[in-house]
Amino acid sequence: MMLPDTPENENVFTWAAPPLKFGAGAIDEIGAEVAARGSSSCLVITDTGVLATGFPSRIAENLRNAGITTEIFDGVGVEPTDLSIEEAVTFARQREWDCFVAVGGGSALDTAKAVNLLTTHPGELLDFVAPPIGAGKAPWLPLKPLIAVPTTAGTGSESTTICVVDLLGLHLKAGVSHPRLRPSLAVIDPRTTLSLPSQVTAASGMDVLSHALESYTSVPYDAKPAPDDPMRRPAFCGSNPISDVWCETALSLVGKNLRRAVHNGRDMHARTQMALASTYAGTGFGNAGTHLPHANAYPVAGAVKSYRAEGYPEMPMVPHGQAVSATAAAVFRWTYPADPARHLRAAELLTGRTFTATDGKEALPHVLSELMADIDMPSGLRSFGYDESDVDTLVDGTLKQTRQLAVVPRSLDRAAAEEIFRQSL
Numbered sequence: 001m002m003l004p005d006t007p008e009n010e011n012v013f014t015w016a017a018p019p020l021k022f023g024a025g026a027i028d029e030i031g032a033e034v035a036a037r038g039s040s041s042c043l044v045i046t047d048t049g050v051l052a053t054g055f056p057s058r059i060a061e062n063l064r065n066a067g068i069t070t071e072i073f074d075g076v077g078v079e080p081t082d083l084s085i086e087e088a089v090t091f092a093r094q095r096e097w098d099c100f101v102a103v104g105g106g107s108a109l110d111t112a113k114a115v116n117l118l119t120t121h122p123g124e125l126l127d128f129v130a131p132p133i134g135a136g137k138a139p140w141l142p143l144k145p146l147i148a149v150p151t152t153a154g155t156g157s158e159s160t161t162i163c164v165v166d167l168l169g170l171h172l173k174a175g176v177s178h179p180r181l182r183p184s185l186a187v188i189d190p191r192t193t194l195s196l197p198s199q200v201t202a203a204s205g206m207d208v209l210s211h212a213l214e215s216y217t218s219v220p221y222d223a224k225p226a227p228d229d230p231m232r233r234p235a236f237c238g239s240n241p242i243s244d245v246w247c248e249t250a251l252s253l254v255g256k257n258l259r260r261a262v263h264n265g266r267d268m269h270a271r272t273q274m275a276l277a278s279t280y281a282g283t284g285f286g287n288a289g290t291h292l293p294h295a296n297a298y299p300v301a302g303a304v305k306s307y308r309a310e311g312y313p314e315m316p317m318v319p320h321g322q323a324v325s326a327t328a329a330a331v332f333r334w335t336y337p338a339d340p341a342r343h344l345r346a347a348e349l350l351t352g353r354t355f356t357a358t359d360g361k362e363a364l365p366h367v368l369s370e371l372m373a374d375i376d377m378p379s380g381l382r383s384f385g386y387d388e389s390d391v392d393t394l395v396d397g398t399l400k401q402t403r404q405l406a407v408v409p410r411s412l413d414r415a416a417a418e419e420i421f422r423q424s425l
């Protein structure tokens with residue numbers, strides 16, 4: 001059979017996700033899972049807030065009952081920094097571990113990925129961060145099994161190849177991404193999210209929404225140039241038919257359940273649906289990629305002044321979900337011309353209402369603002385203490401996020417990025 005000539009554009013997309021266990025009771029199977037992998041020692045990695053829920057100790061007990069030597073490290077930094085990761089790595093290096101179990105939100109899961117990388121490889125985290133921020137090395141040795149147990153809904157980090165770190169010296173967040181960082185198993189037990197404070201539920205729920213929306217509107221995989229080396233395709237390949245399915249389902253679940261989960265944290269149905277949405281969005285964006293709201297979120301979080309967020313530890317921080325949603329409305333107003341039908345469809349999935357071309361570019365930003373107001377999210381960058389004089393610094397940070405910028409659906413110049421930040425003040 002004659003095949004058409006290889007096109008100059010990309011013609012192939014990739015998709016990968018870890019095996020997962022989902023459902024009430026899933027965390028009680030972790031001991032058996034670790035034993036089945038032939039591991040005899042395991043470090044449970046968590047933060048003090050999550051430790052207080054009792055779930056990490058319950059998992060440690062389950063591991064010990066399966067004959068596995070287990071210790072808990074509860075020193076994870078919320079929104080981990082290079083410094084907090086170094087502390088975790090120093091702790092983990094005290095002995096050789098066969099396996100890691102991360103219990104918590106994205107902070108614990110990402111810290112465990114970094115611990116796994118830096119206890120199996122020489123060097124420091126910056127060696128593995130993408131250029132121009134870091135040296136962009138790829139891990140070359142096998143990593144240990146990592147079981148990821150998310151307790152927020154959530155970052156989707158249990159499915160992704162990504163580890164996000166706040167680089168304190170640079171006042172900038174950045175990501176390390178490589179297929180070897182992807183957890184070996186995701187264990188999602190929606191009961192673990194019942195204790196989430198409402199503001200963490202709101203912010204991490206907006207993160208789920210943004211993962212799905214950004215992947216869904218990212219540049220189509222076949223609008224990108226073909227790679228020079230087919231074995232080194234980027235982890236973010238752009239929107240594609242498989243990621244689209246996960247993202248559409250996630251949007252509809254968030255639209256139906258996020259308000260409920262925020263307003264009644266004990267609503268087990270809403271919690272379960274949000275845990276599912278987070279998993280769907282994670283498996284979607286972990287392949288298609290996130291774009292500008294996430295690229296903007298990194299400098300917004302990294303350049304924090306004195307803002308403190310209710311429900312989070314008492315320290316200056318802009319939680320990831322708040323940082324991501326702060327510029328989302330302005331971004332989706334700007335990306336609208338790239339694919340109006342997708343933006344309108346997303347607004348429909350989030351609301352169950354019908355939108356047509358006459359609703360235009362304001363439809364989706366309006367739906368986002370409405371939802372954010374209903375769940376009491378901060379609505380502009382001024383809430384975090386930023387003003388006009390910060391726009392240059394924020395744009396500089398965004399323009400360094402090469403992984404996300406590669407899948408933005410329109411070509412972004414400095415003036416466009418500035419306008420998006422100004423509209424978001």
Ligand SMILES: NC(=O)c1ccc[n+]([C@@H]2O[C@H](COP(=O)([O-])OP(=O)(O)OC[C@H]3O[C@@H](n4cnc5c(N)ncnc54)[C@H](O)[C@@H]3O)[C@@H](O)[C@H]2O)c1
Nearest residue numbers: 049050079105106107151152155157160162164195196320
């Ligand atoms: N790797 C990825 O793919 C990816 C994607 C998005 C975000 N991130 C990163 O993840 C981090 C944010 O993670 P997050 O939003 O999941 O929150 P988090 O892990 O930072 O946790 C937020 C707060 O909630 C508490 N908490 C978590 N689960 C709880 C529970 N069940 N009950 C009570 N309290 C609980 C924690 O102790 C903490 O104080 C950021 O650093 C962000 O950059 C990573």
Ligand SMILES: [Fe+2]
Nearest residue numbers: 155207320324
């Ligand atoms: Fe995110």
